Amino acid sequence: MGAFFALGIFQGAVYGLLAVGIVLVYKAKRVFNFAQGEFGGVAAFAAFYLVVNLGLPYWTGILGGLAAAVAMGLAVERVIVRPLESASRTIMLVALVGVALFTIAIIVLLGQPVPRVMPPLVEGSGVNILGAGILPQQLILLAVLAVLAAAMAWFFKTDLGLAVLASSQDTRAAQVVGISPVAISRLVWGMAALLGGIAGLLYAPVGIFTPGFMTLTMLVPAFAAAVLGGMTSLPGAFVGGIAIGVVQNLGIYLLGQQLKVPGAAELGVFALLMLVLLIRPQGLLGKEA
Amino acid sequence: MKQLLKVDGLHLRFGGLQVLNDLSLTVREGQIVGLIGPNGAGKTSCFNCLTGIYQPQGGRVYFDGRDVSHLPTHRRARRGMARTWQNLGVIDSLTVTENVMLAQHQRAGYSALAGMLGLAGTWHRERELRRDAAEIIEYFGLDGVADERAGELPYGVRKTCDMAMALATDPRLLMLDEPASGLSPEEALGLSTTLRELRDRLRLTILMIEHHVPLVAEVCDYVYVLNFGELLTEGEPEAIQRHPEVIAAYLGGTAESPAEPEAADDDTVQFASEPPEWPLMAEGKSNGTA
Amino acid sequence: MATATMTFGRIKVARRFGLALRVAVVLALLVLAALPLLLGGDVWAQRISRAAIYAIIGLSINTLTGHAGQISLGHQAFVGIGAFAAAFMASRLGAPLGFGLAAGALAGMATAAIVGMVALRVTGLYLALVTLAFGLTAETTIFNWREFTGGGAGAFAPRPALVSSDHAFALLCLGVLALVLYADWRLVSTKAGRALAAVRNDERIASTLGINVTGYKLAAFSLSGLAAGLAGGLFAHWNQVVQAMDFEFQVALVWVLMTVVGGLRSRLGVILASAFFALLPLTLPNFLAGLPWQPPFLNEAVYHVLPPFIVVVMLLIVLRFFPGGLGQLLRPATRWLTKGGDR
Numbered sequence: 001m002g003a004f005f006a007l008g009i010f011q012g013a014v015y016g017l018l019a020v021g022i023v024l025v026y027k028a029k030r031v032f033n034f035a036q037g038e039f040g041g042v043a044a045f046a047a048f049y050l051v052v053n054l055g056l057p058y059w060t061g062i063l064g065g066l067a068a069a070v071a072m073g074l075a076v077e078r079v080i081v082r083p084l085e086s087a088s089r090t091i092m093l094v095a096l097v098g099v100a101l102f103t104i105a106i107i108v109l110l111g112q113p114v115p116r117v118m119p120p121l122v123e124g125s126g127v128n129i130l131g132a133g134i135l136p137q138q139l140i141l142l143a144v145l146a147v148l149a150a151a152m153a154w155f156f157k158t159d160l161g162l163a164v165l166a167s168s169q170d171t172r173a174a175q176v177v178g179i180s181p182v183a184i185s186r187l188v189w190g191m192a193a194l195l196g197g198i199a200g201l202l203y204a205p206v207g208i209f210t211p212g213f214m215t216l217t218m219l220v221p222a223f224a225a226a227v228l229g230g231m232t233s234l235p236g237a238f239v240g241g242i243a244i245g246v247v248q249n250l251g252i253y254l255l256g257q258q259l260k261v262p263g264a265a266e267l268g269v270f271a272l273l274m275l276v277l278l279i280r281p282q283g284l285l286g287k288e289a
Numbered sequence: 290m291k292q293l294l295k296v297d298g299l300h301l302r303f304g305g306l307q308v309l310n311d312l313s314l315t316v317r318e319g320q321i322v323g324l325i326g327p328n329g330a331g332k333t334s335c336f337n338c339l340t341g342i343y344q345p346q347g348g349r350v351y352f353d354g355r356d357v358s359h360l361p362t363h364r365r366a367r368r369g370m371a372r373t374w375q376n377l378g379v380i381d382s383l384t385v386t387e388n389v390m391l392a393q394h395q396r397a398g399y400s401a402l403a404g405m406l407g408l409a410g411t412w413h414r415e416r417e418l419r420r421d422a423a424e425i426i427e428y429f430g431l432d433g434v435a436d437e438r439a440g441e442l443p444y445g446v447r448k449t450c451d452m453a454m455a456l457a458t459d460p461r462l463l464m465l466d467e468p469a470s471g472l473s474p475e476e477a478l479g480l481s482t483t484l485r486e487l488r489d490r491l492r493l494t495i496l497m498i499e500h501h502v503p504l505v506a507e508v509c510d511y512v513y514v515l516n517f518g519e520l521l522t523e524g525e526p527e528a529i530q531r532h533p534e535v536i537a538a539y540l541g542g543t544a545e546s547p548a549e550p551e552a553a554d555d556d557t558v559q560f561a562s563e564p565p566e567w568p569l570m571a572e573g574k575s576n577g578t579a
Numbered sequence: 580m581a582t583a584t585m586t587f588g589r590i591k592v593a594r595r596f597g598l599a600l601r602v603a604v605v606l607a608l609l610v611l612a613a614l615p616l617l618l619g620g621d622v623w624a625q626r627i628s629r630a631a632i633y634a635i636i637g638l639s640i641n642t643l644t645g646h647a648g649q650i651s652l653g654h655q656a657f658v659g660i661g662a663f664a665a666a667f668m669a670s671r672l673g674a675p676l677g678f679g680l681a682a683g684a685l686a687g688m689a690t691a692a693i694v695g696m697v698a699l700r701v702t703g704l705y706l707a708l709v710t711l712a713f714g715l716t717a718e719t720t721i722f723n724w725r726e727f728t729g730g731g732a733g734a735f736a737p738r739p740a741l742v743s744s745d746h747a748f749a750l751l752c753l754g755v756l757a758l759v760l761y762a763d764w765r766l767v768s769t770k771a772g773r774a775l776a777a778v779r780n781d782e783r784i785a786s787t788l789g790i791n792v793t794g795y796k797l798a799a800f801s802l803s804g805l806a807a808g809l810a811g812g813l814f815a816h817w818n819q820v821v822q823a824m825d826f827e828f829q830v831a832l833v834w835v836l837m838t839v840v841g842g843l844r845s846r847l848g849v850i851l852a853s854a855f856f857a858l859l860p861l862t863l864p865n866f867l868a869g870l871p872w873q874p875p876f877l878n879e880a881v882y883h884v885l886p887p888f889i890v891v892v893m894l895l896i897v898l899r900f901f902p903g904g905l906g907q908l909l910r911p912a913t914r915w916l917t918k919g920g921d922r
Contacts, residue, residue, distance in 0.1 A: 032704040083899050090650050093707055094839055095898055097652070097832050098891040105888035113884075216829075220712050227708070263719025270716040277701045277709065342783050361793075362786035371787070378784040380777050391773040395789035401798065404769030405762050411769055458788055 002130035004253040005246060010138040012245020013145045014203045018214070018222035019229065019237035020149050021195035027156070027232050028164045028188040031089065034096040035076060037214035037222070038103040039193040040200020043069040044209060045107055047201055048118050058121070066197045072103070073193020077185055100219075104212040113211050120205040141202045148195060149238040156234070164188060220266075221248060224273040230283025239284065247272050290317040293353060293462055293494045299338055300347035301331070301518070308334045309345065309518045316462070321488060321495040323505040323526070326515035332498045333375060335515070336464055340372055341365050353461070367395050371460030373451045375467050375498075381440025385431055385450050388439055389422040392457035422457065429453045444471050456487070463487070465497040469504050477501050481508040506530060601916050616749055624745035625817070626861055630854035631752035632813045635759050637838045637853035638846070639806035642763065644835070645843035646772065647799035648779030649698055650707045651691075653714025654834055657804045659722055659826035661687040661811025666734035666821045667727060676739045680755075680812040687808015688801045690717075695800025699793055714828045722823035733822035736815035752813055756850075759806055763846060766802075775799060833887050836894045845906020847913055852905055859886045 018036055025033040047065030050056045076099055084092050121140060126133035155161040160179075167184045200214055225244045229236020251268025255261040276283060294316040301309035309331045316322045324332050337343040339350055341362040349358045357365050372378070379388050397404075397418060399411045426435050429449050439447055448471060455463055468484075469477035481504055487493050499505050505512060506526045514521040514535050522532050529535055615623040636658060643649050651657075661683035668679035694713055698706050721727070728734050742748045766772050774795050777785035782792045815821045833856065841852030864882050867873075901907045 032708065080895070087898070087902070089704055090644075090707065091839075091898060091902075093650075093704060094835060095894065098836055098894045101829065101832060101836075101887045102891040102895075105884040105891070108884040109888070220708075220715055223708050224712065227705070261720065262723035262725075263716060266712075266716045266719045270712045273709065273712055274697065277705060278697075281701075281705075340787050342786070361791075362783070363789050363791045366787050366789035374784065378781075378787065380780045380784065382780060383773065383776055387773060387776075390770075391777055392788050394770055394774055397770040399770070401769070401771035401774070401795075404771055405766045407761065407765040411765075415769060454788070 001250075001253055003132035004249040006130040006132040006134065008246035008249030009242055010134055010142060010245070011249060012225070012242035013138065013142040014199055014206075014218060014241075015222045015225045015244050016145045016238050016241020017141070017148065017199040017202070018196065018218055019225040019241050020145070020152055020234060021192045021199070022222060022226045023229070023232060023234055023237045024152060024195065025188060025192045026226070028168050028184070029081075030168055031081070032093050032096070032223070033192060034093060034215075034219065035099040035103070036192065036196050037219040038100045038212075039069045039073060039196025040198075040203065040214040040218075041107060041212065042072050042103060042200070043197035044118065044200040044204035044214075045111060045211075048116055048204070049111075051119065052116075058119070062201060065201050066194060069193045069197025069200070070190050071193075073189045073196075074186060076193075077189035081189065082182070082185060100215045104215060107211040111211065115208040115210050117208050118205040121202070135206060137202065137205050141206070144198065144202060145238060145241070148198070149234050152195075153234040160187075221245075221269050224269050224276075227273060228276050228283055233283065236283055243284075244269060244272065290319060292316070292351075293318045294339070294496065295351040296335075296339065296348065297351070298348040299335070299345050299350075301334055301338055301343060301345040307518055309338065312348070312515070312518070312520055314513050314520070314523070316494055316496050318494050319488060319492065320510045321484060321497070321508055323509035323512040324496060324498045324515065325500070325502075325505060325512060325529075326521070329517075330515040331518040332515055333466060334518075336372060336466055336498065339365075339464065340370060366458060369459070369461030370464065371455040371458045371462065372464035373448075373455050373466055373468065375470070377444075377447050377451045378454060379439040379447050379450050382438065384436050384438055385426060385442070385453075386419070386422055386435045388450055389425055389453055389457045390418050392454035393418050393422065394458075396459055425453050425457050445476075448472075456491070461494060463493050463495045465495065465499075467498050467500060469499055469501040474503075477504050478507065480504060484508050502530070605916060616746070621745040624749040626858055627749045628745070628752040628813070628817050629861070630857040631749070631756040632810050632817060633837075633853040633857035634756050634850045635806055635810040635813070636834055637841060637849040638759050638763055639803045639810065640834055640838040641841075641843060641846075641849050642766075642806065643799055643803035644838065645849075646767065646775040646779065647796060647803075648775075649695075649796065649799060650835075651694070651710045651803070651831075652707050652835060653694070653710040653712075653717065653828065653831055654803075654807055655826040655828060655831035656714045656717035656721075657687040657691050657807035658811040658814065659717065659821075659823075660690050661808025662736075662815040662821045662825070663722065663728050663734055663811075664808070665812035666736035666815045669737060669816070670735045676742065676816065679736070679816075680809060683812025683815070684805050684809040687811060688805040691800045691804020691807065692797060694804075695797045698796060698800065711828065711831075714831050718823060718826055718828055722826060728821070728823060733820045734815075735820050737819060738816050742816070748817065752817070755809060755813060759809070760846060760850075767844075771795070771798075829887065833890050836890045840890065840893045840897050840904055842904025842906025842909075845904060845909070847909055848904050848906030851909075856886060856890060859889065 018040070021036045021039070022033055025031055025036070043065035046068035047061035050064045051058055051061035076096075080095050080099060081092070084095055087095075120135065120137040122136040124136050126135045127139070128134075156165060163179050164184050164187070167179075167181055196214075203209075203214070203218075221244045222241070225240035226237055227240070228243055229238070229240030247268045248265045251264045254264075255267060256264030261267065292315055294314075296312060296314045299309045299312040301307075312331070312335060314322075314324075324335065326332055334343060338345045338348075341357075341360060341364075349356055351357065352365065352368055352370060355368075357368065357370075360368075380391065383391060398414050399408070404411045423432075423435070426432055429452065431446070431449060431453060434442055434446060439450055442450070448468075452465070452468065455465075469480055472480065484495060484497075485508065488495060497509075509526050511523070512526050512529045513523045514529060514532075521534055522529065524532070616627050619626075636654070639657075640651065640654055643651055664686035665679040665683035668674040668682045669676070674682070694710060697709055701709055738748060742751050766775075774785065774790045777788060777790055778792050778795050785795075786792050814825075818825070837852050837856045838849055841850070842848035860882065863885055897904050903910070906913075
């Protein structure tokens, strides 16, 4: 049981990292970014291509992966988000779902749907935490999550961050500050893609990865984490991510292993999501707005 | 005359903002009653409490002698409370005819399921409803635009359509939210004829929010004045116009003030409908960014 | 057309002629659509069944999203539950087909009604998230519950003798589609359709007009689930075996996109788009194999992702250039066919 707890914390770190990007986009644009996971997918596959297929050094893989993610983020902003600015939120969400499926399809077309193994950032055997073997890669992931969540929370206290927030209330308010809404939109999507890319790069080496690995298994828990944290709170995304990871793994332990319920991990996440939305819709750390 | 609407001690708060404070008023059958006051006084919030869109923290609403305080909005509507909206209560994607037929919902005379199954009676009733709608549309002079989508029509026409819809619900009490706003002074005075005619011919009772003082003075039997969520005074229109506090609070300078903002049309949370001290936000909302 | 009682004889004739022409066009289109069924053999009969089932699913999503303005990204759960319920009735209880389909429809309806209750509290983007999570959970939990679904091997749903041939089954599917179409048409032409339009646009206005917003939302979910469950039941007997992997949650996403591409609130658009995406995976491999030049990266797995790829490309085109979907493109034609150019 302790091992499941520890596994949950580290599994939760990747949810938290995705949730930070989701919260960023929601705070700035009031949009649910269903393409957040695929920023990571693109980064992971680009890095794999550079490092494994071409045999280039690891740092080029990281840079190339992040560049690919940011390029995708800016492309999504230009091609999808901006033209649909005036469409309903639901249409925007459907389009972003489309972006995620589209990206997965492209990756499959170019790279075949075979499992891949990405070498880790740091070699070495795992450390034992509460009876669970935790890879160095996962320790890095948790640390990076903490740093990035804090950095994003700080960002929203800077003048630029406040301008981004103001633009979510009223596009003209940001213009008064002297920043064009288009620049803010680019900035937000570029940053979100960067965060997604980091998540993908750090998580891909933890196990084997296949096309769509970030969207198909990570996205819903990551959204649950963001909602649990209150959707606009960055510390909330951090705490929410870890909490979802723990609940998921305790679900696997209690429901799956003890009671033999199929799909225990998903059931745990769904139950927690419903509980939060029905009882405390503003989330654990969320304030109104 | 019988009391049709009685409001007893309404209290409404949004967070720290006291929107309505111990508001009581009475509307007798066959009366035309005005509800006036400066922007942010809580007039539209009062309507929202009466129709059940807001749940006030305290107070009761009696309609036709029965306590309706805990009824949901649609049940109050079915008892005969109809209203118009400052931002207009028309559905833009429907035509004028469809909008009026939409308002006839509660007297369609068949169940939704029967309609879906296409049972025999429903076809006939649909034709009757269409005929009734055409009559109402003609009464309001909308026949020329009956098949136009409401969203494509000018403001004044949509406002008339809103009024036609309120009437199509077959109400006993008609609650009008600024019926004269957006009309020219002559049109506003012409409205008084229409309102009297509605009362006398259809035996309606009317409660209206209005800024247009000449119209209020002309048509209302009784007036309530609201200021900062509290009842400032009440009385006959002539007396009200001479009331010094009213002149100070309201008639003094804001007769030509802009429309007060409606609550955000957000699909999740409704905040205070009338935040007087945040003009920037109000602008944003009217811009449709909510 | 009541107002168009023309006094000029010539125009009257033109009108009558126009009506005849319109009827002729509709009949010709119907005959054209029936040709594959008449001449295409079993392969086309199967394809038509699948297209009809997809069309029912598209109309089901259209009821919820198009009419009521609610979103469901977990629709495959309703269809899947209907499919498994029908298979369970057929293989475990040996019930007649009608009971199986009814059980499928009711199972879909009950599931959707429960999700609908959640939708009363949770709206908009959050509802999208909840339905997505629900679909995912249903996929991994209910559909993997061995006693109900037969686990990995799947549940069998043999066809009874009456509809055992592919042609007979295609007729059954088309018949059910016709019923669903009729119900949808009457729904939008009567008070429920107007009430849903009001609920979709502004719940507060709807409620002050005496419309029970809660009731209509729940009804829309139930109705959508009913159609989805019915489609699931047909799907079970079409394939004759149901497996959890038929109802992965990507399927629901493709269905929603497919419906939007067809055009919300456009029956014809939804049917055409649904049929297109039903046939795409069946016809695409043959089509690509017949090309004179073979793209190098094609293989089995690629066929699996090409339909989502194509639906997304179409969606992006639709959203940018004609937000009303295929229905918007078809509107001049449908308006002429139904109204004879009155408007």
